Amino acid sequence: MNLLYDPWPWYVAGPLIALTMFILLYAGKQFGMSSNLRTMCSIGGAGKYSDFFKFDWRAQRWNLIVVVGAVIGGFIASQFMSDNTVKINPEVAQQLSTDYGIESAGEAYLPTELFASEHLTDPFVLAILIIGGFMVGFGARYAGGCTSGHAISGLSNLQLPSLIAVIGFFIGGLVMIHLLFPLIFS
Amino acid sequence: MKYISYLTIGIFFGIIMYKSEAASWFRIYEMFQFGSLHMYGIIGSALAIGIIGVQIIKKYKIKAIGGNEMNLHPKNKSVARYLIGGIIFGLGWALAGACPGPMYVLVGAGYYSILVVIGGALLGTFVYGLVKNKLPH
Numbered sequence: 001m002n003l004l005y006d007p008w009p010w011y012v013a014g015p016l017i018a019l020t021m022f023i024l025l026y027a028g029k030q031f032g033m034s035s036n037l038r039t040m041c042s043i044g045g046a047g048k049y050s051d052f053f054k055f056d057w058r059a060q061r062w063n064l065i066v067v068v069g070a071v072i073g074g075f076i077a078s079q080f081m082s083d084n085t086v087k088i089n090p091e092v093a094q095q096l097s098t099d100y101g102i103e104s105a106g107e108a109y110l111p112t113e114l115f116a117s118e119h120l121t122d123p124f125v126l127a128i129l130i131i132g133g134f135m136v137g138f139g140a141r142y143a144g145g146c147t148s149g150h151a152i153s154g155l156s157n158l159q160l161p162s163l164i165a166v167i168g169f170f171i172g173g174l175v176m177i178h179l180l181f182p183l184i185f186s
Numbered sequence: 187m188k189y190i191s192y193l194t195i196g197i198f199f200g201i202i203m204y205k206s207e208a209a210s211w212f213r214i215y216e217m218f219q220f221g222s223l224h225m226y227g228i229i230g231s232a233l234a235i236g237i238i239g240v241q242i243i244k245k246y247k248i249k250a251i252g253g254n255e256m257n258l259h260p261k262n263k264s265v266a267r268y269l270i271g272g273i274i275f276g277l278g279w280a281l282a283g284a285c286p287g288p289m290y291v292l293v294g295a296g297y298y299s300i301l302v303v304i305g306g307a308l309l310g311t312f313v314y315g316l317v318k319n320k321l322p323h
Contacts, residue, residue: 010224013206014231020199021232022239027191028250030257033287037311044308052315062192067290069196074294076197077204084295086210092221093212110211110283110292115299128281129299133289133306134313135278140286141314142321143271144261147285150272151229154261156236161261161268168272169279170218176280177218184281 004081021152029062032149034140036060036067084109100185128184135172143168200291209291211283218280266322282306 003012021031038053039060046053078084086109093105104112112119119125140146143165145154151169154162203209206228217225242248243256250256279285282303284292289307292300 007207008202008205010206010227011231013202013208014228014233015235016198016202017228017232018235018239020195020202021236023195025243025256025258026250027195028252028254028257033285033290034307034311037286037307038315040308041312041315046312046315049312050315050318052318053312062188065189065192066196066199069193069198070200070203070287070290071196071294072193073197073200073202074204074209074291075296076294077201077291078295081201081205086207086212088212088216089219089221092216092219095219096212096215105212109207109209109295110297110300114211114283115297117298120299120302126302129302130306130309132278132282132284133303133308134310135274136282136285136289136303137278137307137310137312138314139271139273139275139278139310140307141271141311143268143275146275146287147229147279148287150268152232152236155233156240157258157260158237158240159261161264164265164268165272165275168269169276172273172276172278173214173218173280174276175273176277177215180277180281 005083007082007086017152018156021148021156024066027062030149031153032063032145033067033070034137034146034149036063037137038141039064078109082109100181102185139172199287200294203288203291204295209284209288209295214280214283264323270322278310 024031039057042053042055042057085107087106096102096105102111102113114125114128145165150162150165155166207213208225208228213225216222240258284300284303289300289304
């Protein structure tokens with residue numbers, strides 16, 4: 001196996017994510033990615049409309065730097081360390097193709113049917129991207145955290161609220177894939 | 187200097203997210219179809235090590251750099267906000283196939299359509315701020 005070029009298996013990635021969390025804890029910070037969205041709203045002047053955005057965002061600057069790093073990391077990994085295809089379970093790939101006409105599994109990193117730039121003029125695709133993003137942003141703030149803040153940080157600290165949130169993540173995800181996808185994509 | 191450290195952590199995190207394919211829409215879809223152990227293995231192994239590590243930190247009262255307390259505060263007790271907020275997040279996570287960390291990673295990887303998703307996420311965060319006081323918490 002070529003560790004630099006091949007996809008990393010879960011038993012490499014999981015421990016490295018835990019390491020990321022511990023480095024941030026050691027720095028006196030907390031691992032949480034969605035709070036940056038709130039910070040960006042504050043910087044953009046959202047404090048004029050809601051007190052929720054009136055806080056000292058400068059104290060969150062470190063997390064924005066992590067975001068900048070994540071962007072650079074994405075660039076490095078996609079340019080130099082990956083063939084940018086994702087080989088999922090062939091049965092799932094087949095099902096995506098047969099049921100929803102999404103045929104790029106195994107050939108792309110993201111489904112080209114939804115993420116290729118030329119589809120941005122398609123109102124259906126645009127609506128999916130905006131509504132999906134909206135629910136992620138709204139839900140993460142309502143729940144007080146996302147996958148990093150609840151599923152990794154919060155559960156590591158054995159927080160019951162995080163367990164409830166993660167159960168919610170999975171209820172939402174399963175409802176979307178099993179009940180709503182057939183309505184949206186066929 | 188401090189910012190260089192955070193930048194390095196971010197780069198490290200970004201590479202992990204991309205290389206593990208946790209930033210791929212396909213992997214999220216496959217996870218919710220129970221088609222592979224992959225995503226469960228990532229989250230599960232991170233969590234197992236996380237739980238053990240946090241217990242060790244607490245037992246031996248390990249301090250953060252500069253002798254400060256580790257940022258391990260208990261979260262406020264509630265069910266409604268975590269369950270309802272969590273479900274809304276999960277719906278979006280499965281539809282857009284990206285959670286907040288991987289969104290930024292995908293920008294760097296050159297998938298510019300993800301900027302629309304990030305725009306939606308910023309809008310969702312903003313609207314939450316507007317209606318926050320009317321929601322059960």
